[in-house]
Amino acid sequence: MSRSVLVTGGNRGIGLAIALAFAEAGDKVAITSRSGEVPAELAKFQVIAVRADINDAAQVDAAFTEVEAAHGPVEVLVANAGITKDTLLLRMTEEDFTSVVDTNLTGAFRVVKRASNKMLRARKGRVVLISSVVGLSGSAGQANYSASKAGLVGFARSLSRELGSRNITVNVVAPGFVDTDMTAVLTDERRKEIVANVPLGRYAAPAEIASVVRFLSSDEAAYITGAVIPVDGGLGMGH
Template identity: 45%
Template structure:
């Protein structure tokens, strides 16, 4: 039996985009996958089926990551269904982009509630299970704009910078329990989230990418997989940029 056989990974926002690629990549490494998403369960079915074809267990759960109590119930159910939790990937995220002048309180609160508090909610409810087994891996998806800021994304960049703070503080608090916390800062990745940008915006971004290609969900998934692997057991509290060299 390999050292990861039977271990479970929770991936939030896994029905599509980067989250789905992460679920599939971790399944290829042999992890069982709990697919968490806010959408109705039917919409997570494709991801669930794809993961199952890779020979591991998979189950989808409908849960709004911003809902503290629902997250608690969902995590408890996952732990019961799979017999424990080894990996948590905080991937669910939203944007409500607009310039500060036009940004409403609701725009700000919605993004913080999902991206930042959602990350806290899952960490808060998952870590007791990891502490009990004295092992765990938490990878949270931040963003290049959490490092650099971005006009039109005061809310989003605040949430993504906040994820970095949460990651580093948790890394310090729980290192003694053999739980690592790292963040990944993607640049521009082709997903439904970025499909709304205009061609002009996409071209401007392309010019800023030294490696001269847009990121793919698999680029992020490979980095998550590395941070969850035995090869990364001595890495904690780090932010790994996966952005074709945009942020150096």
């Protein structure tokens, strides 16, 4: 059955792969991005793109209103949009810290709050938050990013207790290093260092993250909530 799916930050990288996976399965997919354009990879599907900055509650509300008019109330929400501003703590400005936390964590709060209103009325829903292995293990030079991604775990687990009685699941996917534009800027030397610490010896493909998100959104995962699923090639074992 086709569902109304919204993926924030669905115009590139992991978000694009997630949107593509749902579209290929026949769901009605919408993505948010700051450009509001549909990527070429999604052009052959009936995907809509809405312009929205998740740092602005009014833009979030307007985006949901547009999606609801086209596809109906959002039944599956994937909060994927995020940014990085990496630097060591002593060089990190307050804006470096607060902007990352506001986008990655408070942005997730904004979209989940807006989606949950209709999910509660429908007495069903799936929410998946995209965290990171560094939210569990930490990473030098990423105190802001790690804090924001760790915050998603507590957020999801609190919501799973609040919303579970209405058949709404809230789960977290924690990717490791994924072959995207964000990691493409790393030097070859740094990439080799990272892969050397991954038991599977390689980066993940975005589609491998997307398949786990789709599973958590499926009927087969109806009894999974408050879970943190690492998709990191074994990098974060023990965290």
